Amino acid sequence: MVAIADADVRAALADIIDPRTGTDIIAQNMVRGLIIKDRNVGFAIEIDPADSEAMEPVRKAAEAAVRALPGVSSVTAVLTAHSSVPGAGQTGDRATPAPQAPGPQAPGPQTPAQRDLVPDVTWIIAIASGKGGVGKSTTAVNLALALAGLGLAVGLLDADIYGPSIPRMLGIKGKPQPLPDKRIAPMENYGIKAMSIGFLVDEETPMIWRGPMVMGALEQMLRDVEWGRLDILVVDMPPGTGDAQLTMAQRVPLAGAVIVSTPQDIALLDARKGLHMFRKVDVPVLGIIENMSTFVCPNCGHQTDIFGHGGARTEAERLGCDFLGEIPLDMAIRVTSDSGQPIVIDQPDSPHAEAYRAIATAIAAKLAGEPVRAAPQIVME
Ligand code: ADP
Numbered sequence: 001m002v003a004i005a006d007a008d009v010r011a012a013l014a015d016i017i018d019p020r021t022g023t024d025i026i027a028q029n030m031v032r033g034l035i036i037k038d039r040n041v042g043f044a045i046e047i048d049p050a051d052s053e054a055m056e057p058v059r060k061a062a063e064a065a066v067r068a069l070p071g072v073s074s075v076t077a078v079l080t081a082h083s084s085v086p087g088a089g090q091t092g093d094r095a096t097p098a099p100q101a102p103g104p105q106a107p108g109p110q111t112p113a114q115r116d117l118v119p120d121v122t123w124i125i126a127i128a129s130g131k132g133g134v135g136k137s138t139t140a141v142n143l144a145l146a147l148a149g150l151g152l153a154v155g156l157l158d159a160d161i162y163g164p165s166i167p168r169m170l171g172i173k174g175k176p177q178p179l180p181d182k183r184i185a186p187m188e189n190y191g192i193k194a195m196s197i198g199f200l201v202d203e204e205t206p207m208i209w210r211g212p213m214v215m216g217a218l219e220q221m222l223r224d225v226e227w228g229r230l231d232i233l234v235v236d237m238p239p240g241t242g243d244a245q246l247t248m249a250q251r252v253p254l255a256g257a258v259i260v261s262t263p264q265d266i267a268l269l270d271a272r273k274g275l276h277m278f279r280k281v282d283v284p285v286l287g288i289i290e291n292m293s294t295f296v297c298p299n300c301g302h303q304t305d306i307f308g309h310g311g312a313r314t315e316a317e318r319l320g321c322d323f324l325g326e327i328p329l330d331m332a333i334r335v336t337s338d339s340g341q342p343i344v345i346d347q348p349d350s351p352h353a354e355a356y357r358a359i360a361t362a363i364a365a366k367l368a369g370e371p372v373r374a375a376p377q378i379v380m381e
Helices: 006-013 049-067 112-117 136-149 211-223 243-251 265-280 311-319 331-338 351-368
Strands: 031-037 040-047 074-081 121-128 154-158 187-189 192-196 230-236 256-261 285-296 323-330
Touching (some): 006 031, 006 040, 006 049, 031 351, 040 351, 049 074, 074 351, 112 211, 121 265, 121 351, 136 192, 136 230, 136 256, 136 285, 136 351, 211 243, 243 265, 256 265, 256 311, 256 351, 265 311, 285 311, 285 351, 323 331, 323 351
Parallel strands (some): 040 074, 121 230, 121 256, 154 230, 256 285, 285 323
Antiparallel strands (some): 187 192
């Protein structure tokens, strides 16, 4: 197999001219988070959000130029907001990205606290929402699979201890195998590793968890599970912004958080709370995703904005964090995730799978520019 060199990708991208300035996108340092895994290439092009329409042809040209290189089988380029947008940086969001971000294949040094909890995981990211039912788990599962599709080693931890849905969404049955030294083997499907309290107790069992028990279960699922070497561990957080979530955000060494929201105002108000929660504990918010954005009629394909549309984008701009993308309200997304064959796997060529892949690329690109974070001090309440 021909190895794809970083320099070749950059050389190809140096032919892509930014029409606004007449200078190429490499010279302008717009290419971020270049990831090369096997034959797959992903990167982000940083732009001013106001130019997103004008820059779409540039994105397409950049993808085409890299796809033409020998050995390349897939390319995903995404436009991300320039990180010097007003408000960015105040919470640890990257203000000036590293010129050549280390890719997931070159993990940074880890702190003792992190080594202790999950020794070989480069980044842990939280998928969170201000309230339940907005499609957080569906998004977490499809993003985890899309990240794996980029060639990354991915794990998915279901921290939604009150209503674990990952076993069903990943179509995994059975119990995890015990390993020597009281360790547990993670479950696996579709090329990712997964762990959920749902594997250990019956889905129907009502659970009354008190705060310390939740933390105990979560820490066990991090520390005692044989995750092995992972580029990214995606954590499906419990919904809401209460004490349990805050403690969790503090105790897990998170590289960043992604907030899932529906377009309704109420939900956005909740999303804002989620954002502030992570900022409070100094976890960078990687961006907001608008889920159930436009409704696509399964019969005629007509699009309707049931919950309004674009609210999350406007809100993200106002809050100074990135808008990562939108996922429509589509029957196919519900049916596939509820039947254990998420759409990224079941219909990889669909526009919805493409939308998840684009968001996954943006997340990977942002992480590649982030230093690996230390776990904050643990304070027992
Ligand atoms: P949460 O984790 O926020 O509680 P879930 O991911 O469990 O939400 O989703 C709630 C329900 O909505 C599920 O039945 C799921 O299949 C469905 N759903 C989620 N996102 C979409 C979407 N974009 N289009 C259609 N149905 C969706």
